[in-house]
Amino acid sequence: MTDFTPLRSVLYLPSSNERALEKAKTIACDALILDLEDAVAPDAKPAAREAAAAAVASGDYGRRTVTIRVNGIGTEWHEADLTAASQAGPAAIVVPKVDSAAQVVHLVDMMEKAGAPDHTRLWAMVETPEAIFNAREIAAASPRLQALVLGTNDLVKELYAEHVPGRAPIVPSLHTVLLAGRAAGIAVIDGVYNDVKDADGFLAECEQGRQMGFDGKTLIHPGQVEGANAAFAPSAQAVEDAEGLIAAFEAGKGAGVVTYNGKMVENLHVESARRTLSIHESIRALSAE
Template sequence: MSDFTPLRSVLYMPGSNERALEKAEAIPCDALILDLEDSVAPDAKPAAREAAAAAAASGDYGRRTVTIRVNGIGTEWHEADITAAAQAGPAAVVVPKVESPEQVARLVDLLEAAGAPDHTRLWAMVETPVAVLDALAIARSSERLGAFVLGTNDLVKELYAEHVPGRAPLLPSLHTALLAGRAAGIAVIDGVYNDVKDAEGFLAECEQGRQMGFDGKTLIHPGQVEGANTTFAPSEEAVEDARGLIAAFEDGRGSGVVTYRGRMVENLHVESARRTLSIHEAIRALDAS
């Protein structure tokens, strides 16, 4: 079985909403971010912290990747959030506005001091100009760092940019984060699409994200899950093509140039095909659980 972890659809759920946490058990997303930050009012944060930690530790979400987003560095809730999240042992703790390797080191120290198990990774949100410009150093700063999560709404705000179809104002930042993430070997997850009623625009942005190389997309509504799952999964045609390409390469090994459907096949093409099959197999395993 593949050890690839699908992250096509990463759904934010407010930690303060008990009904939403229960509903999430049946939503077919690949991952959940149980949120203690933006979606939770200040007076509800302690209760949300307790509820999210209990949910993450419950085992009620099957094979989904369950994470907790804590309040940001420097806020009054941050260290208590980190402690509770670490002790709950989710797949990852998501931290907003991470901007330096030094912050990553401090976050890792806090997680380990609170007893976070080895499987609990750190997901750093990239959502400021400083984070984008220092993305490679951040991505390489700790073995516990498992993913970048793009905070595109904050990036638009910080850049004085605008939300437009095609995201031209954000493309340099998105590419930079992707380059850094791939260089460091971590997952990179695209930002949210804000208009939950605009299905066409959402699917177009999913397609753009997939073409760029993102592992998946963060979502703000369960209605976006199916579109993200479909878009970020290899199509049947892509899976068939990958199998055929690998078979042709294996059959032609040692005979010089190998071609498949008129295309020259090299090791790099085989690696891409194997990755396609790994994603396909991991999705099938997740869907079957």
């Protein structure tokens, strides 16, 4: 199986909140975004920067993918954040409001000059109309870019749209970013769901995201982790079908048309089945930690 990093549940945490950083060590999310941006007050940003770097250095988060979200390009904190995050060496640095391929190239150059280790990747947040138009170029701008992250709240705001069930106002934008990410072979992570008390609405949006093809969803509350993990993981039936399809294909090699459960099996179906099993095995390994 190919290597696969589960990103079903990607939880934002304010790096200024020591209690939250400690609690995150026990939360069963696939990834953490230690936030220096929206969730941190201006006067708390320097201390939050130090806390995020210390959290990364601690090694206390097991197999979770630990990232740091810096303040955006052009803000007074951006350069110091990017330098500190690069030197801390998280799994990735998350940058908000990336609007162009040129910005990706510039960010990667800054990371490398600051001493970011090879394993520290870039996650670009796509959350403006300009970024949607440039999504394909952004996604292909650097081998260091590992993921596109939807900033759906900002996108809705920029479009003068409304948050509605089913997200019809932004579905075209979501598809555009997914197409860009898949063309570049990188991960694409869905935006947040704002109403932490609306479990049914959250699960419906997770299901929509999974059906569309997202790798996972960004989250704003630990209570959303379990639902996202379940929604973006292959079901037991899907795993069984993938195993059966691959077995039928292997057994029928050289015999002309191969079928499984009455349906014709081609190479593309086998590739999808193998991806399903790769995801399943990676999730099982993560859960065993």
